[in-house]
Amino acid sequence: MNNRRTQLIQQLSTELLPVNPAGNLSHPTGFWLLSAATFCSVAMLLIAPFRSGWLLQLQQSPMFLLEVLLGVAAIGSIASLAFISGIPGHPLREKMQWFAGALAAAWIVVQAVGIVHPALPLSPAGGRPHCNFEVILYSLPPLLLGILLLGKLLPLDSWRSGALLGLAAGLLPAWLMQLACAYEPVHGLLHHLAPVLVTAVAGALLLDWQQRRRRN
Amino acid sequence: MNLKMGNRQKWLDDSRRWSELMSLAHRGDRAAYTRLLTELGEVIKKYLLVRYGSAAWLEDMVQECLLAIHRGRHTYDARRPFRPWMFAIVRNRSIDFLRSEKPSLYQQTAADPDAETGLELDQIVPLDLARSISRLNPDHREALTLTKYIGLTIEEAATWSGISPSAMKTRVARAVHALRKRLEREAIVYE
Numbered sequence: 516m517n518n519r520r521t522q523l524i525q526q527l528s529t530e531l532l533p534v535n536p537a538g539n540l541s542h543p544t545g546f547w548l549l550s551a552a553t554f555c556s557v558a559m560l561l562i563a564p565f566r567s568g569w570l571l572q573l574q575q576s577p578m579f580l581l582e583v584l585l586g587v588a589a590i591g592s593i594a595s596l597a598f599i600s601g602i603p604g605h606p607l608r609e610k611m612q613w614f615a616g617a618l619a620a621a622w623i624v625v626q627a628v629g630i631v632h633p634a635l636p637l638s639p640a641g642g643r644p645h646c647n648f649e650v651i652l653y654s655l656p657p658l659l660l661g662i663l664l665l666g667k668l669l670p671l672d673s674w675r676s677g678a679l680l681g682l683a684a685g686l687l688p689a690w691l692m693q694l695a696c697a698y699e700p701v702h703g704l705l706h707h708l709a710p711v712l713v714t715a716v717a718g719a720l721l722l723d724w725q726q727r728r729r730r731n
Numbered sequence: 732m733n734l735k736m737g738n739r740q741k742w743l744d745d746s747r748r749w750s751e752l753m754s755l756a757h758r759g760d761r762a763a764y765t766r767l768l769t770e771l772g773e774v775i776k777k778y779l780l781v782r783y784g785s786a787a788w789l790e791d792m793v794q795e796c797l798l799a800i801h802r803g804r805h806t807y808d809a810r811r812p813f814r815p816w817m818f819a820i821v822r823n824r825s826i827d828f829l830r831s832e833k834p835s836l837y838q839q840t841a842a843d844p845d846a847e848t849g850l851e852l853d854q855i856v857p858l859d860l861a862r863s864i865s866r867l868n869p870d871h872r873e874a875l876t877l878t879k880y881i882g883l884t885i886e887e888a889a890t891w892s893g894i895s896p897s898a899m900k901t902r903v904a905r906a907v908h909a910l911r912k913r914l915e916r917e918a919i920v921y922e
Contacts, residue, residue, distance in 0.1 A: 523794050524768045527801045533759035534805040602806050603823070604815030606890055669803035671823040 537602065543664045544598045548591060548687075551657030555688045558653050565695040566641030572698075578634035579698075582625050586690040589618040590683055597661070597679035601668025623708070629700035642697035647706040650688045654714040658684035658721070666725050673726040674719045681718020685711035742814075742882030745770075750813045756804065768797055774881075775821055781876050782825070784865070792828045799824040815887045818877070822891070863913045871906035878903050 537543075559565070573580050592615035599605045643649060661680040670676035689707040696707065749771065755763035776793050783789065799820050807816050864875060877888040878899075889899035 517790050517793075520772050520790065520794055520797070523797060524765055524772065527768060527797070528761045528765040531756065531759060531761050531764050534757055536754075536757050536808050537806050538808045538810070602808075602811075602816075603803065603819035604811075604817070604887075604891060606811060606815070606886075609890060609893070609895065669806045669820070671819060 537668055540595070540598045540602065544595050547598075547657070547661050547664055548594055550660060551684060551687050552691075554656055555653045555691055559649065559688070559691055559695050562649065563643055563695075566697065569641075569694040572635055573694075576634050578625075578629075578632075582622070582629070582634055583690070583693060585618065585622040585625055586686070586693065589615065589622045590686045590690060592618050593679055593686065594661075594683040597676055597683055598665060598668070600672065600676040600679060601665050601670045603669055603671055623704075626700055626703055626708070629703075633698070633700055635698045637699050639697045639699070641695070643692070643695065646692050646696045647710045650685060650692060650707055650710045651713055653688040654681075654684040654711075655717075657687065658714060658718055662718070662721050662725055665722065666729070670722060670726065673723040677719040677722025678715045679718070680722065681715040682711060684718060685714030745774075746813045746882075749817070750807075750809050753804065753807050753813065754809045757807075768800070771800065771817065772797055778818070778821065778876070778881060779825060781864075781880065782873070783829075788832065791832070792825050795828050796821045796824045812887060814881065814883055815891050818881065818883070818891050863910055866913060867906060867909055870902055871909055874899060874902040875906045875910070 573583060592611065596608075596611045596615045599608050599611055658681055661684055662677070665676060665680055686708075689711055692707040693703065696702075749767060752763045752767035756767060772793055775796050776789070779789055779792055779796075783792075800817065803820055807813070864872060867875070873892065874888065877883045877891060878885065883891060885899050885903070886896050888903075889896040892899060894902070
């Protein structure tokens with residue numbers, strides 16, 4: 516065996532410290548989702564109350580309930596995928612890609628269908644004047660927390676992992692806006708969902724920067 | 732065609748042993764870790780030889796891969812298979828190494844599917860077969876290397892390559908077919 520390699524192995528073994536293996540990803544994923552959802556909800560409530568009657572709307576409109584539940588499922592699966600991408604060769608990665616992709620697509624399709632067949636009567640009631648900026652703003656602290664948690668794993672493709680995390684971080688406040696802001700599908704697609712592209716790019720840039728710093 | 736490029740039982744035993752050694756290393760066992768990295772270094776070298784051929788910088792690449800495994804060792808969970816985890820790191824790190832250290836070579840390797848590779852494969856597989864494998868396109872070469880030489884299952888190889896198991900199965904079948912055609916053309920008999 517090569518001398519330099521022997522020396523490297525000796526050095527790495529000498530420096531070896533016990534580590535806790537990143538076993539169950541449901542812990543960091545669940546912690547992140549709970550923290551992010553709590554933060555976004557509280558932050559939104561501090562600025563303005565949620566749309567009046569949103570709870571009743573969930574009970575009375577199955578289509579609206581479906582929209583909201585699909586959103587929860589999509590965000591949860593995208594967040595899971597982001598953390599799974601931090602484990603090299605994770606056996607569930609491909610299945611989760613399809614699952615998250617399908618849920619996200621279904622959520623967007625249901626909202627797009629709402630343009631023609633809205634789940635609720637359209638109304639400007641509860642409208643928040645800067646909802647698009649709020650989506651981006653509220654996504655930032657969860658995104659930073661996620662970068663911290665995901666960065667502790669080993670995201671081999673930091674652009675992709677960061678984009679997934681940014682997507683999840685942006686979709687959370689976007690989803691909450693379905694309850695907090697005026698119900699209007701075109702408005703929702705343009706002002707709640709579209710800004711998530713910004714958070715996805717931000718996530719990719721931030722995680723890549725963090726990983727490059729660690730490598731150098 | 733029966734490609735006897737490795738011993739499957741040995742691969743399974745190796746994976747189990749590496750998994751146990753890494754679990755010991757997680758608890759701080761230096762002797763186990765030294766043994767693990769020593770064995771992995773040899774396996775990684777052989778894999779990189781198949782993939783990139785003999786080159787002066789290959790040892791640097793091996794060491795970069797070992798460093799990456801060291802930094803990411805906490806992400807290995809003994810409940811998951813060892814090889815896909817390890818080779819995901821090796822593949823990623825080797826590509827990163829080429830991109831940053833040898834960008835012109837990276838472009839050449841990516842662009843030229845007929846580039847001569849695997850000049851030391853005669854230490855691993857018969858020389859004629861090695862030469863023929865090295866002339867396959869990158870996807871076929873990788874599929875054969877992962878499944879027939881390194882010993883990953885179709886599912887593991889598919890996860891590693893980022894494609895579906897059915898796509899990997901098709902790729903392996905096509906690779907074997909392409910290899911058979913090439914060997915026939917070169918009038919080499921291998922069984």
